[in-house]
Amino acid sequence: MEMKKDKKMMKKEKMMMKTKMVGGAEMYPNKNIIENAVNSKDHTTLVAAVKAAELVETLQGEGPFTVFAPTNEAFEKLPKGTVETLLKPENKAKLQSVLTYHVVAGKVSAMELIKMIKDGKGKTELTTVNGGTLTAMLKGKKVQLKDVAGTISTVTIADVNQSNGVIHVVDTVVLPGM
16 A cells, blocks of 8 residues: 555655646756746746846745746737836736736645535635635536636646646636726
8 A cells, every 4th residue: 555655655756746838948847837937938027027026036935926927929819008107117906907807826736626626516616815706617528717707727738737837727817907
């Protein structure tokens, strides 16, 4: 029995140590969220926003964090001028609120999230770092997030493991009630 458990643990650890490709770059599980994100060509807007919001140090911290990371295309779906407005120094608090709405404390794998959704009879509420709520649900085999306004975001790449958490790439920016 003990051997089975050891093999299962080793398999899980091996899976966690696998790299994934995001935005044309390999994501290394031994690097933190920021060290990996800066290499993704699909996340240049997110990285610029994190820097403007002065959240780099936080996301390099111990965590663990679960980050639902919007791609550049996700930011492009926002109304024209939204990103530029949020990046202005006078809107730093608002930008921090938007970005921390994409972060959940703790490390939640896709498998754990799917179990939470199934246990919740089709949906589960996630409390974000900014204190807001995201509703997670399944559409087929894809995890989706719904913000307070009803905007739906789909996880396109799950379980990109980091030294201080996990990233799930999403196709739409979710917004807290503002």
